[in-house]
Amino acid sequence: MGALPKRRISRTRQARRRAHYLKLEMPHMVRCPQCKTLRLAHTVCPACGTYKGIEVLEIEDNAE
Numbered sequence: 001m002g003a004l005p006k007r008r009i010s011r012t013r014q015a016r017r018r019a020h021y022l023k024l025e026m027p028h029m030v031r032c033p034q035c036k037t038l039r040l041a042h043t044v045c046p047a048c049g050t051y052k053g054i055e056v057l058e059i060e061d062n063a064e
């Protein structure tokens with residue numbers, strides 16, 4: 001027979017252990033220097049289409 005745990009590990013203990021490797025990934029948001037909106041870091045801004053000050057995407061202006 002294989003080794004079995006003597007006691008059941010409590011939900012808190014299990015969660016505490018898992019917190020070390022099962023981290024919830026939070027999207028890293030930064031403010032765009034061009035349009036000041038929050039966008040995902042290391043990505044082209046969806047609002048103005050720039051990345052590191054260079055325009056990469058052409059954004060159609062849908063003025064309301």
Ligand SMILES: [Zn+2]
Pocket residue numbers: 032033034035036037045046047048049050
């Ligand atoms: Zn922008």
